[in-house]
Amino acid sequence: MPSRPPSALHRDARLLASREETPGYLELEMECPDIAGAAQPGQFLMLRAWPGSDPYLPRPFDILTADPARGRLELFLKVEGRGTELLRALAPGATLRLTGPLGRPILLEEPGLSSVALLVRGAGAAAVVHLAEQAAGRGLAVYAILSASTAARIVCRRHLEGPCRELLVATDDGSEGYAGPAGDLLDRLLDRQRAAGRPEDHPQVDRVYTCGSRRFARHVQDLDRRGLARGFVFLEGLMACGLGDCHGCAVPRADGQGYHLVCRDGPHFPAAEVKLP
């Protein structure tokens, strides 16, 4: 069975900078050469940075960026509970205990893979930044659609502008970009590509990743079912270890045969393999 990711490391990291450019959203830059060197797109880590046993459990966070050359990692997170409040209070120089990288890497070596589209909402954008950078670095066309309730909550734009060929915005209140369901923008993007004659011949090689919204996950699952794109969904689950040991982060399998674990089998899944809540 061995289930634990062979790459998982348990290391101390030093906090270099803590930024809150958007109120309520924290960007942490840290030095941790071993994990920065091992991290692949799609992976996450567990973090704990407070003494004592309360809060007790480490917290899972997406790896926003990993820079192996400089030994640095960036995390992006929404401040929404006691653990993240404690992280917000940390000053540069603080020590953070990390376990990672965890989860399955997203492999981009597939022959014929030419473009990736990202449909993300709010802090869910953090899950796909590393992916966008790596995909663009391999010469893939990357399209991102960022969605939020209002313009002030569009996050990670700075990180996605560079790698993305096109970056579209949708807001619920119309304060920026498209005033409507961001899924519409994805549909139009796919239509346009099809009209250009390219992915229709090879629809199996184009992928859509979505994170941060159950509605988007259903939308991408639907596109996948109709054969319009290969869809992948990032999922969250309450997890204690991130290693596959606690079996906490179960999500139902689409085939009814029990559960996947978000930490071990994900955190991203082919859309057809999971039953969405």
Add this chain to the structure above:
Amino acid sequence: MKGVELGVSIAGVRLPNPVLPASGTYEIDEPHDGFFSAGELGALVNKTIFREPRAGNPPPRIWETPSGMLNAIGIPSKGLAWFLSEELPRLRRLGPPVIASIAGNDLAEFAEVAGAVGESELADLLELDLSCPNLRDGIPWATNPDRLREVLAAVRQATRLPLIAKLSPNVRSVADMAAVAEASGAAAVSLVNTYQGMAIDLGTRRPALGNLTGGLSGPAIRPLAVYAVYSSYSRIRIPIIGMGGIAVWQDAVEFLLAGATAVAVGTQNFVNPLAMREVIQGIRGYLERTGMGSVRELTGLAHGNNSTP
């Protein structure tokens, strides 16, 4: 410096040190899991196995609480056939003694699983999970003395392997149940499994766990578990494996002083994957600093001459 002896004996099986994983809290990889080698542990304990594969409970399965965690995982597993053909042989090769953790939904299943594990000759000890609070199939065996006697008798007939009874704290007196376990043929007891508890999610205004109730573990329960060990120590002669909220070596020493011969680290493995190694090193350092020759000298010291709580 003169070496200290960390080895202990449970039912005639020698453990190289007194620290093991609580069942279901540590996936034992081989030969080295990136954190430390399984060969460093006092014993290997699998996630509890039933006869049939099990999917586990619907999510949410865990919920953080002050200094602790509620869980209602539901013991997902691949079943007895897989355990016998793949997992047990794999654990056997890793070196430390193997404690096979088993359970059954009824007496016949319990006896069948125990018999099959015994016949495999791949396990040194059998730990009977008599106390998981998360099974919908019925009340835990170890919450009723008659049922506890019954299941131990049935398993006793099915195998000659020494039996460790993992008991429930959800009873009026753990010590009473430990005495029943000893009288019914258990060679050791594991004290304790999780405490039944519950949390309500303010967002949904519903129970937080998919199973509605769960088992509480972590440092929050440690004083309760230490009391269970202390109060049982003076009532039984068989060894106690102490567990419940051990996070650091000091906690482990507390259980040993209360009367445990060995200790299990559980939920802390999720928090710190190096926890068991650090506990082993910490116990060694404590023995060295205090000039004790063997970890066995610690067991029950807290009782002094007054062993009745």
